[in-house]
Structures are given as C-alpha cells and as structure tokens.
Amino acid sequence: MSLESDADLLKAAGAAGAALPGTLPEPLRAELVAFRRDLHMHPELGNQEFRTTAAIKARLEKAGLRPRVLASGTGLVCDIGVDGDQWRGGPEMLAMRADIDALPIPDAKTECPYRSTVPDRAHACGHDVHTAVALGAGLILADLHRQGLLPQPVRLVFQPAEEVLPGGAADAIDCGVLDGVKRIIAVHCDPRVDAGVIGLREGPITSACDRLEISLDGPGGHTARPHLTTDLVTAVARVVTDVPALVARRVDTRSGLAVTWGRIESGHAPNVIPQHAELSGTVRCLDMDAWREAPDIVHAAIDEVANLHRAKSEINYVRGVPPVVNEPGVTELLADAMTARRGPASVENTDQSLGGEDFSWYLEQVPGAMARLGVRPPGERTVRDLHQGDFDVDESAIAVGVELFTAAALLDAGR
Structure with a gap:
C-alpha cells in the first residue's frame, strides 16, 4: 500500500463513516482507562517518575517494542516501524509526545475510587491522560506495522518533568529524542472543551511562562x-x-x-x-x-x-x-485527522491561553502542533480547572486522543 493510498483510504473511509485503519478495539480502550487510573493513583513529581516509566516500558515491551529509558533515568522513547537503526533509509519520523509527571498538590476527589494514594501529589493537569493516549496510539500503530500497514515510522516520547521550569523537554532534546524527527504532535487536556472535541489554533496557543x-x-x-x-x-x-x-x-x-x-x-x-x-x-x-x-x-x-x-x-x-507556536501545516494535519475520525464538528477553534507548556522547546527545533483535548463530560457546566485538586476527566477522551494520533500518523505519510 503506497503512502498516497493510505491517506486516500483514511479520508475516504472517514467520509463514508466506515471503520478506519487503526481504530481502538474495546479491550484496549478498557485497558488504557485502567492504565490511566493506575497512574492517577500513583502520581510522581518531575524527574521522580520511576514507577511511571517502568509501567510504560513494561507495556511497550509486552507489545514487542524496544523502548529506551532516557539518560536521566525517567522518561523514555520508543520507535515504531524502524528496521534496525533507521527506517529503511527512508523518511524521517513523526513524533508523538506525552508528559508523565504530576503536581505537588493534594487530591481533593474524596469519593473517587482511583484518587491519589500519595499524600500531596496529584495528576491535576491530565498528564496521566496524555500518557495513556500516546501509549494506546503506539500499541495500535505497532499492530499496523506488523500487518504491513504502517506507512512511516513513528516515535513515542514520554517526557518527564514538564511541570518543572524550564521543563524536561530541553533535557529530552539533549538526549536525542528529536534525532530523525520531521514533525511532532501533542495533546493537552482542556476541561473547558467537551470530550469528543479538540481545540486547535494556528500560531501561538499558549504563553511564555517564567518563575519569579x-x-x-x-x-x-x-x-x-x-x-x-x-x-x-x-x-x-x-x-x-x-x-x-x-x-x-x-x-x-x-x-x-x-x-x-x-x-x-x-x-x-x-x-x-x-x-x-x-x-x-x-x-x-x-x-x-x-x-x-x-x-x-x-x-x-x-x-x-x-x-x-x-x-x-x-x-x-x-x-x-516560550509560547507554543503551532505550525500551520501540522495544525492542518491534526484537524484533518480528527475530521477523518469523528467529522468536522469534532474540531473547534481555540483561543491563546496564558498557560505555559514546555512542548514549545520541541517546536524551536522541528515543526509541530499541540491540540487541546476535550475532557469535559458533554452537557456538564461545572468546570474543574487544571492544577486544582478536584480535577478529573471524562475518560472517553482517551479513545479520542488515540484516534487523533493514529489518524495523524497515517495521514502524515502522504504529505
């Protein structure tokens, strides 16, 4: 199957409402929800994510992949569809980044069965969701590769210490996570957007953030x-x-x-x-x-x-x-991928926020874009903001993120 026909197949199937290559099977969906809940119960701060790193590594290895822990001892990268040390001497990779650290605040969700078991630690920014999304996409894309249906290599980047200024992204880049990468994509939970929808914007989508x-x-x-x-x-x-x-x-x-x-x-x-x-x-x-x-x-x-x-x-x-500045071409790729999976109503415009995100350091090196992943239960009007102890998500957003990433990997190959 050529790169062009992969992209055409994805677009045509999406328009027809047919099952697309790499859709998320129910057993994997349930597994990813359980995986996210396990991370939520065991949050770890930046550069201390040893348990989290081990859990991700074990699941990727179970799928026959070869993840590599970063030199810092936490975080890891994993290449999919790479034969030996390079992709058949061919195109560079699309990278998918997830951050894995938690925040130093108590979990205030008193009735939640998967609330944090660690005092004064909580996944109150959705990094557990980001991690489950990248993991799920990786498992599906690895299966497509085994079937000969993955048209280009993909790199998963599980980055530590996003919440620690100036962010763990710079250390990850120093470890070589962008070597051989042509584009990079990411999602960030947004409690003001309904689950099933992503928010996109060309140009700056976050702000610069310093500590004083x-x-x-x-x-x-x-x-x-x-x-x-x-x-x-x-x-x-x-x-x-x-x-x-x-x-x-x-x-x-x-x-x-x-x-x-x-x-x-x-x-x-x-x-x-x-x-x-x-x-x-x-x-x-x-x-x-x-x-x-x-x-x-x-x-x-x-x-x-x-x-x-x-x-x-x-x-x-x-x-x-610095601000995260979404490159227009990669922003369009994410919009096309989401539309192919869930239709045009699943993509909405979003405003630039004053939140800071170290994904910006990757975009200083390669083109990329970040999407806001809706995590609000549709119809709910109570907003649990990021960095608050009662923050939680509609877990159907995990499947949405996985579909977005897998579709982006297939569509990107034809561009």
Missing part, C-alpha cells in the same frame, strides 16, 4: 514605631499590588505581559515588624518580543517599589518556556 522569586529585607522593629525602620509588610504589599500594574504599563498591552503571585511569607507576631519577607509567582506573556524584555522590565519595577519603601530586594528570575 523575591526576598525583601529590612532591620525590623516594633509595630508601634514603623517610622524608625522599614515597614516590611507594607513594602511586600506594595510589591504585590504595584509591580503587576507597573509591568503592564511598560509594554504594549497586546503582549499580555502579566505578573501573578502565588506565595507570600513574612512575620511571626502581630506586634513585630519582620526583618525578612519572601514572595513568588509567575510572569506570563503572549508575545515573544515582550517575553525577551520581561526580565529587565520586572526587575526595574520591583527595585523601584522596594526602594521607595527602603527595603532591600533580591530577585531570582527563572526563565521558563
């Missing part, structure tokens, strides 16, 4: 005499309120440069002005040019406010990730 840590210091003193010392709590409060406003006024408002705080610590007694305070948060930006200028702008704003209140400031600005 600040220490403020002063001599301390009695709250009865703030004029004789540095009123440090007031200084912290002014940094919290004034710095975001100053930063927003020093760039084009269309850049979406935003400082948001997540932690403040200072003081131990109500009548003592403390000597030390700490605060931390994130800096997010929609525009690449403004992101490059952001460290200088943020530093200047913090120093300005701290100096006004006679506080000494120490700033740790941690560069994170």
Whole structure:
C-alpha cells in the first residue's frame, strides 16, 4: 500500500463513516482507562517518575517494542516501524509526545475510587491522560506495522518533568529524542472543551511562562514605631499590588505581559515588624518580543517599589518556556485527522491561553502542533480547572486522543 493510498483510504473511509485503519478495539480502550487510573493513583513529581516509566516500558515491551529509558533515568522513547537503526533509509519520523509527571498538590476527589494514594501529589493537569493516549496510539500503530500497514515510522516520547521550569523537554532534546524527527504532535487536556472535541489554533496557543522569586529585607522593629525602620509588610504589599500594574504599563498591552503571585511569607507576631519577607509567582506573556524584555522590565519595577519603601530586594528570575507556536501545516494535519475520525464538528477553534507548556522547546527545533483535548463530560457546566485538586476527566477522551494520533500518523505519510 503506497503512502498516497493510505491517506486516500483514511479520508475516504472517514467520509463514508466506515471503520478506519487503526481504530481502538474495546479491550484496549478498557485497558488504557485502567492504565490511566493506575497512574492517577500513583502520581510522581518531575524527574521522580520511576514507577511511571517502568509501567510504560513494561507495556511497550509486552507489545514487542524496544523502548529506551532516557539518560536521566525517567522518561523514555520508543520507535515504531524502524528496521534496525533507521527506517529503511527512508523518511524521517513523526513524533508523538506525552508528559508523565504530576503536581505537588493534594487530591481533593474524596469519593473517587482511583484518587491519589500519595499524600500531596496529584495528576491535576491530565498528564496521566496524555500518557495513556500516546501509549494506546503506539500499541495500535505497532499492530499496523506488523500487518504491513504502517506507512512511516513513528516515535513515542514520554517526557518527564514538564511541570518543572524550564521543563524536561530541553533535557529530552539533549538526549536525542528529536534525532530523525520531521514533525511532532501533542495533546493537552482542556476541561473547558467537551470530550469528543479538540481545540486547535494556528500560531501561538499558549504563553511564555517564567518563575519569579523575591526576598525583601529590612532591620525590623516594633509595630508601634514603623517610622524608625522599614515597614516590611507594607513594602511586600506594595510589591504585590504595584509591580503587576507597573509591568503592564511598560509594554504594549497586546503582549499580555502579566505578573501573578502565588506565595507570600513574612512575620511571626502581630506586634513585630519582620526583618525578612519572601514572595513568588509567575510572569506570563503572549508575545515573544515582550517575553525577551520581561526580565529587565520586572526587575526595574520591583527595585523601584522596594526602594521607595527602603527595603532591600533580591530577585531570582527563572526563565521558563516560550509560547507554543503551532505550525500551520501540522495544525492542518491534526484537524484533518480528527475530521477523518469523528467529522468536522469534532474540531473547534481555540483561543491563546496564558498557560505555559514546555512542548514549545520541541517546536524551536522541528515543526509541530499541540491540540487541546476535550475532557469535559458533554452537557456538564461545572468546570474543574487544571492544577486544582478536584480535577478529573471524562475518560472517553482517551479513545479520542488515540484516534487523533493514529489518524495523524497515517495521514502524515502522504504529505
């Protein structure tokens, strides 16, 4: 079967509503749901995903594949349809990336039978779903290869430490996961999109995201005499309120440069002005040019406010990730793949978000695109947002992601 006829077959079968090559059989669907629930019960933080890595590796090896654990000891890559060390000397591979780490927050789903068994750890961003999707696609594509129906090689990338700035993607790239890769695709759970639907957008789909840590210091003193010392709590409060406003006024408002705080610590007694305070948060930006200028702008704003209140400031600005910028051709590939599987109503336009994603580092190297995978039960209006302890998904989304990836692999071969 030629590459062109594979693509034509997929399009024609999708238009006719017929069974497509590589559809998800019910036993595998149930297995993937169970696999996802097992990961959900045993979440692991970035660069600590040893159990998760072992589980993925064991299942791929059971299917006759040869996964390779990354040099860091967590995460792995697995090539499908590769004879020896290369694909018959032919085309480069399509890569499918899934992130595998969890978050350091407690699972708040009290009645859920598969809630986290690890204190203060939860898959509250859907990485367990991403992993099940890539695994399922890999198992189906491996079966197609055994039947002689896989028209091009595919690489699965199970990446650790997405939640750890600047992200595990850079380390994975250093390990060679993009060697021989021509395009890369990914999904990310979206609790605002119904299961059975994906959201797509050409160009930027996420924002840049950096981490900001600040220490403020002063001599301390009695709250009865703030004029004789540095009123440090007031200084912290002014940094919290004034710095975001100053930063927003020093760039084009269309850049979406935003400082948001997540932690403040200072003081131990109500009548003592403390000597030390700490605060931390994130800096997010929609525009690449403004992101490059952001460290200088943020530093200047913090120093300005701290100096006004006679506080000494120490700033740790941690560069994170640039925006994920979806390449038009690969975005079209995902749209065509989803349409072929589930019809045109299964694809919707999505807005650029202020969330950060280290998938952007792959796109600095090769063309690629990320789709937002709908995980909201159709008809439900309660939204469980990402990074919250009660986050969960409609597990039918796993099959949708698998169908998307497998169809993309077949369609991509004809392009």
